[in-house]
Amino acid sequence: MRISERKLSLFLKRHHLILVSFLLALYSLHLALTYQKDVPRGYIVRQTLSAIVTPLERLILGTSSTVTGAWSHYVFLIGLNDENAELKKQVESLRSENDRLKEDVALNLRLRELFNYREAVPWHSTAAGIVAYDGGLWARTVTINKGASDGMVKDLAVISPEGVMGRVIEPGASTSTVLLAIDVRSDIDVFVERTRIKGVAEGNGADGLALKYIMLDDDVRVGDRILTSGITGIFPKGLVVGEISKIEKSKDNFFKTIEVRPAMRLSTLEEVSVVTDTGFYSRD
Amino acid sequence: MIKEILAFIPIALVFMAFKSTLFSVIPLPDIPLLMVFYLAFRRPSVEGAAFAFVLGYMDDVLCGGIIGSTSFAYIVVFMLVHLAGQRLHFTTAFTRSGGAAIAVVLKGALVYAVVSSAGMHVRIFVDVLMQAILTGICAHKAIVLMSRLSARVVTSSFKGDIS
Numbered sequence: 001m002r003i004s005e006r007k008l009s010l011f012l013k014r015h016h017l018i019l020v021s022f023l024l025a026l027y028s029l030h031l032a033l034t035y036q037k038d039v040p041r042g043y044i045v046r047q048t049l050s051a052i053v054t055p056l057e058r059l060i061l062g063t064s065s066t067v068t069g070a071w072s073h074y075v076f077l078i079g080l081n082d083e084n085a086e087l088k089k090q091v092e093s094l095r096s097e098n099d100r101l102k103e104d105v106a107l108n109l110r111l112r113e114l115f116n117y118r119e120a121v122p123w124h125s126t127a128a129g130i131v132a133y134d135g136g137l138w139a140r141t142v143t144i145n146k147g148a149s150d151g152m153v154k155d156l157a158v159i160s161p162e163g164v165m166g167r168v169i170e171p172g173a174s175t176s177t178v179l180l181a182i183d184v185r186s187d188i189d190v191f192v193e194r195t196r197i198k199g200v201a202e203g204n205g206a207d208g209l210a211l212k213y214i215m216l217d218d219d220v221r222v223g224d225r226i227l228t229s230g231i232t233g234i235f236p237k238g239l240v241v242g243e244i245s246k247i248e249k250s251k252d253n254f255f256k257t258i259e260v261r262p263a264m265r266l267s268t269l270e271e272v273s274v275v276t277d278t279g280f281y282s283r284d
Numbered sequence: 285m286i287k288e289i290l291a292f293i294p295i296a297l298v299f300m301a302f303k304s305t306l307f308s309v310i311p312l313p314d315i316p317l318l319m320v321f322y323l324a325f326r327r328p329s330v331e332g333a334a335f336a337f338v339l340g341y342m343d344d345v346l347c348g349g350i351i352g353s354t355s356f357a358y359i360v361v362f363m364l365v366h367l368a369g370q371r372l373h374f375t376t377a378f379t380r381s382g383g384a385a386i387a388v389v390l391k392g393a394l395v396y397a398v399v400s401s402a403g404m405h406v407r408i409f410v411d412v413l414m415q416a417i418l419t420g421i422c423a424h425k426a427i428v429l430m431s432r433l434s435a436r437v438v439t440s441s442f443k444g445d446i447s
Binding site: 016017018020021022024025027028029030031032033052053056057060061064 | 297298300301302306328329330333334336337340341346350351352353355356359360362363366367398399401
């Protein structure tokens, strides 16, 4: 072996680690700098590593999600049933209270409206609440929570801010029966607001009124308002009874057949005003 | 030496699996670099250099880096630690921690240089510093554990040869 070869061999032996490292570093650098140049390489190594590590990664993520799930679905939820039941109770209680408060607000609004109405009219009246409805085949009556002990007597007018409601027919000790204007037994002297033509509003027993004794040549139209005339002395003059909804020629060729839509809305009415004054006779 | 490396590979794989899943956004101590560091100053060999290359390659493949960048950095770190180990003895906790932290910074700088040379713009400085600190803190303990693992592997190998 020549001296130069021996020197080279010695050099390689002494620095083989550095040389190998240097070559590996150069190869790495080559890989890195040609990374974006679409050179297909390392596919087998990449796939092999992926095959080894992917199950491991899945295991880690699976364990992680199991632990997280156990924490959120079990450990974290301990005691949540009791809390849930307690919250449900609270929700029910609050809902009930909310309903009651809404009811109170609605009652307050209705009473305020009734109070304002009572203040505005020139006669005395007392407020009463409806405690029962009697919607028989033809009868249309309600029971109010004011009776003889409260000054209720027969034929007192019962009204609401919307208009005529009916009249007291049977005053009891603490409650009274009110005959509604739509009952077939009810008849109220009225006049047409626009033309002052007089007639009688009778209940038709079917939640409506019939305006009677209007001649064929009388000027009445659909939409005309019907007001109390005050002739019988039960109702004050000028209360709204209803509105003409239909006009037909009767078979006798003498009177018109007129249907009146009542002003009161029985389905939504809960409080009424009983006029305690009597003797409202019209001066007309 | 081969047995030591074979013992390190599963640990590195598990670490990279964690790094690429649960701790992808949380800085971790660079355990593969500590392996390279340990092999470079304790048992410098061609197998160690090849292992550094393989570790870097695995890191790039599994953690989505530019293939070759981390392996280049690990190889350079391996060489420099090997050269430094001829003058310095990484026997104390301080030298190991300091050496490992510097190695992480060096690795970060090398990867940054390679990635920049490849035409990409990256910001790794803060992460590198954080990782250097973490690796420095863990370095001594990790090297002690690797020494024990190496000792166990070598001892069992020796016993196997006797029998």
